[in-house]
Amino acid sequence: MAKNILIKNGTVIDPANKINGKADVLAIDGKIAEVGNVKTQADIVIDAAGKFVLPGLIDIHVHFRQPGDEEEETIASGSAAAVAGGFSSVVCMPNTDPPIDNDTSVEYVHRMGRQARKTHVYVMGAITQGRAGEQLAEMGFMAQAGAVGFTDDGNGVQNAAMMLKALKYASMLKNVVVSQHCQDNSLAGAGVMNAGYNSTVLGVPGIDPLAEEMMIWRDVQLVRKTKMRYHVQHISTARSVEIIRQAKAEGLPVSCEVSPHHLLLTDDACCDYDTNYKVNPPLRTEADIAALKQAVKDGVIDALASDHAPHLKSEKELEFLAAPFGIASLECALSLYIKALIEPKVIDWPQLIAMMTYQPAKIISIDKGTLGKGKQADITVIDPNFEYKIDVNKFRSKSKNCPYDGWNVKGKVEYTIVGGEIRFSSREN
Amino acid sequence: MKKKEFIWKHKHLIGLRELSREEIEHILDTAAGFEEISTRSVKKAPVLRGKVVVNLFFEDSTRTRTSFTLAANRLSADVVEFTKKSSSVSKGETLLDTAKNLEAMGIDIVVIRHSAGGAPKFLSRNINACVVNAGDGYCEHPTQGLLDVYTIRKMKHSLQGLKVAIVGDIAHSRVARSNIYALTKLGAEVILVGPPTLMPAKIEQLPVKVSYSLDDVIGQVDVINMLRIQFERMGANPFPSVKEYSHNFGLTVERMQKAKKDILVMHPGPINRGLEIESEVADGPNSVILQQVQNGLAVRMAVLFLVNQGAMVKK
Numbered sequence: 001m002a003k004n005i006l007i008k009n010g011t012v013i014d015p016a017n018k019i020n021g022k023a024d025v026l027a028i029d030g031k032i033a034e035v036g037n038v039k040t041q042a043d044i045v046i047d048a049a050g051k052f053v054l055p056g057l058i059d060i061h062v063h064f065r066q067p068g069d070e071e072e073e074t075i076a077s078g079s080a081a082a083v084a085g086g087f088s089s090v091v092c093m094p095n096t097d098p099p100i101d102n103d104t105s106v107e108y109v110h111r112m113g114r115q116a117r118k119t120h121v122y123v124m125g126a127i128t129q130g131r132a133g134e135q136l137a138e139m140g141f142m143a144q145a146g147a148v149g150f151t152d153d154g155n156g157v158q159n160a161a162m163m164l165k166a167l168k169y170a171s172m173l174k175n176v177v178v179s180q181h182c183q184d185n186s187l188a189g190a191g192v193m194n195a196g197y198n199s200t201v202l203g204v205p206g207i208d209p210l211a212e213e214m215m216i217w218r219d220v221q222l223v224r225k226t227k228m229r230y231h232v233q234h235i236s237t238a239r240s241v242e243i244i245r246q247a248k249a250e251g252l253p254v255s256c257e258v259s260p261h262h263l264l265l266t267d268d269a270c271c272d273y274d275t276n277y278k279v280n281p282p283l284r285t286e287a288d289i290a291a292l293k294q295a296v297k298d299g300v301i302d303a304l305a306s307d308h309a310p311h312l313k314s315e316k317e318l319e320f321l322a323a324p325f326g327i328a329s330l331e332c333a334l335s336l337y338i339k340a341l342i343e344p345k346v347i348d349w350p351q352l353i354a355m356m357t358y359q360p361a362k363i364i365s366i367d368k369g370t371l372g373k374g375k376q377a378d379i380t381v382i383d384p385n386f387e388y389k390i391d392v393n394k395f396r397s398k399s400k401n402c403p404y405d406g407w408n409v410k411g412k413v414e415y416t417i418v419g420g421e422i423r424f425s426s427r428e429n
Numbered sequence: 430m431k432k433k434e435f436i437w438k439h440k441h442l443i444g445l446r447e448l449s450r451e452e453i454e455h456i457l458d459t460a461a462g463f464e465e466i467s468t469r470s471v472k473k474a475p476v477l478r479g480k481v482v483v484n485l486f487f488e489d490s491t492r493t494r495t496s497f498t499l500a501a502n503r504l505s506a507d508v509v510e511f512t513k514k515s516s517s518v519s520k521g522e523t524l525l526d527t528a529k530n531l532e533a534m535g536i537d538i539v540v541i542r543h544s545a546g547g548a549p550k551f552l553s554r555n556i557n558a559c560v561v562n563a564g565d566g567y568c569e570h571p572t573q574g575l576l577d578v579y580t581i582r583k584m585k586h587s588l589q590g591l592k593v594a595i596v597g598d599i600a601h602s603r604v605a606r607s608n609i610y611a612l613t614k615l616g617a618e619v620i621l622v623g624p625p626t627l628m629p630a631k632i633e634q635l636p637v638k639v640s641y642s643l644d645d646v647i648g649q650v651d652v653i654n655m656l657r658i659q660f661e662r663m664g665a666n667p668f669p670s671v672k673e674y675s676h677n678f679g680l681t682v683e684r685m686q687k688a689k690k691d692i693l694v695m696h697p698g699p700i701n702r703g704l705e706i707e708s709e710v711a712d713g714p715n716s717v718i719l720q721q722v723q724n725g726l727a728v729r730m731a732v733l734f735l736v737n738q739g740a741m742v743k744k
Contacts, residue, residue, distance in 0.1 A: 197634045197635075200634075201635075202568060203546030203567040203603060203606060272550070273546075273550050317523065318524065319547060321545035
């Protein structure tokens with residue numbers, strides 16, 4: 001049974017309930033009991049003076065590599081990283097080995113998540129069997145088993161008719177979203193970084209921004225026909241933003257997310273062939289970053305998602321062409337968003353927290369992301385001004401492929417409370 | 430002469446993009462000094478005696494490899510050949526493992542050719558030996574760029590103000606890139622010629638002109654460098670047929686009528702006769718294709734000599 005917890009004297013930011021001010025938060029029996037001036041006593045009292053008290057953060061895009069690549073990450077190690085990063089809920093992507101493309105696999109991920117006893121572990125199933133893009137996966141069974149959505153992440157569904165079928169079929173299922181890693185392979189070719197001046201002088205094949213934009217545009221047309229809820233993963237280009245902006249203006253059920261690296265880094269970072277900057281979609285240009293930030297500000301982008309993609313040092317210590325795509329950033333993601341969006345005053349704190357709590361919760365249809373009375377007590381307490389240097393060697397994640405190593409950032413996670421239990425405390429770590 | 434005081438500081442030759450005009454000229458001047466060795470009856474100088482050079486080739490090569498081997502031999506170095514078919518490296522021994530193993534055997538200079546752009550740079554960060562790039566992906570082929578400007582300089586005395594056309598598959602050509610850097614740094618004007626499907630992204634951001642018509646360009650240039658069509662690198666056909674390509678971009682006898690009388694015709698080899706260049710032109714009076722090969726030897730001797738010197742300076 002969860003102990004009762006009282007968090008006193010903090011600044012509560014709960015955008016879903018339009019709260020932004022000094023208040024205490026009381027959790028009883030794993031549920032939010034009261035937010036305000038609390039007089040009740042509790043088993044555990046946390047003094048949060050000078051701290052922010054937030055709904056537990058939600059990351060709807062992580063790779064925990066289990067089953068199949070447990071040397072890179074496990075659901076247990078990834079979950080430990082999640083709570084250290086302030087995340088009380090995460091959504092695992094299905095591009096494991098074998099892929100999560102059936103209900104048994106969905107249940108397996110859930111079970112491993114429960115056993116890890118850190119964060120809530122959700123999962124998206126594959127749209128197609130084996131993520132091969134040829135035959136629908138059993139989306140109905142997976143939805144019954146609790147999959148929050150579907151994606152062939154790592155691949156986009158290449159065939160338009162197949163994607164149309166997936167959207168149509170999924171539209172009869174409740175509380176799921178169809179999500180897409182938008183990349184037209186015929187345009188992306190063998191590309192390993194953004195196609196541009198840098199890829200030209202580095203002499204490696206580029207990925208044309210069109211590869212992303214064409215698939216988003218195509219899918220928007222399919223969404224217009226099916227009215228199925230559709231989510232674009234990790235958008236990276238200025239034109240992608242415009243396509244989604246128009247789709248939303250038209251009232252289509254489209255949402256999207258952006259990852260920290262696409263807000264902070266450009267393809268200039270690849271100039272020394274450092275494979276820690278090899279990521280898919282690739283790092284783009286300053287103009288793209290500016291457009292993405294504007295889209296965050298305008299609300300065109302709904303959620304912030306790390307796309308935490310752990311890889312072994314030995315896998316990344318290869319030629320740029322040969323190394324795998326991905327950046328591991330779950331444990332420092334909050335600090336990265338602060339650097340990208342709060343420090344340059346793109347948005348304010350309530351807007352940031354909205355994009356990390358109830359907005360992503362809405363995309364995956366879970367009743368989370370707020371401190372409303374009676375909700376499950378998922379709470380994150382942070383010191384927003386605490387400065388520190390990112391040190392990958394302190395990561396709980398098994399992988400250290402993080403280009404932000406050594407960066408000076410702000411924002412320290414003090415407590416991550418999940419279902420009324422303290423699952424992470426900076427004092428014990 | 431002020432130039433004589435120049436001290437070479439690099440222990441690697443990764444690319445020409447990062448070299449200054451002075452550095453490139455210093456390599457060319459050094460090469461000129463080595464050219465004479467090849468004319469001796471005993472074609473050797475003892476400058477790299479006791480040093481070990483490894484030819485680490487992950488891609489097929491005949492002339493570059495032979496040229497490096499000969500160059501090392503003439504400088505009295507011991508040469509080890511190491512060939513590995515380029516396989517994408519995630520399985521089996523990695524490039525890093527291979528290099529570290531070689532280093533454990535006590536080598537001084539690695540000459541590397543690799544299908545991945547950036548492989549030599551990667552290697553240079555991870556081992557102590559000197560690294561010389563013999564071609565990486567479509568990034569750079571610095572010794573080819575050097576021997577090309579060396580050849581032009583020898584024939585035309587200076588590159589300042591010369592117009593040079595580079596014709597063909599610019600997108601997938603490391604030779605083109607190294608040539609662009611060397612030529613523009615030495616004061617030449619570069620015009621890239623080929624179909625738009627063989628131009629790389631944002632090429633206009635390099636200090637070059639781009640033309641899609643060889644006929645428009647042929648009359649203006651002092652040098653024309655015909656790139657080999659590399660079918661193996663192109664992927665899905667970037668032009669409809671070889672016939673149409675040759676028609677538009679092949680250097681034919683007919684086209685040569687419009688060229689300047691003293692135009693230099695160059696080609697990095699091996700040539701596809703009748704495809705990008707007609708035999709009569711390749712073998713004709715304006716062709717310096719074999720001089721390029723000959724000069725390559727002196728340039729590579731200079732490079733091996735200089736990186737070794739650079740390693741000494743570093744110590």
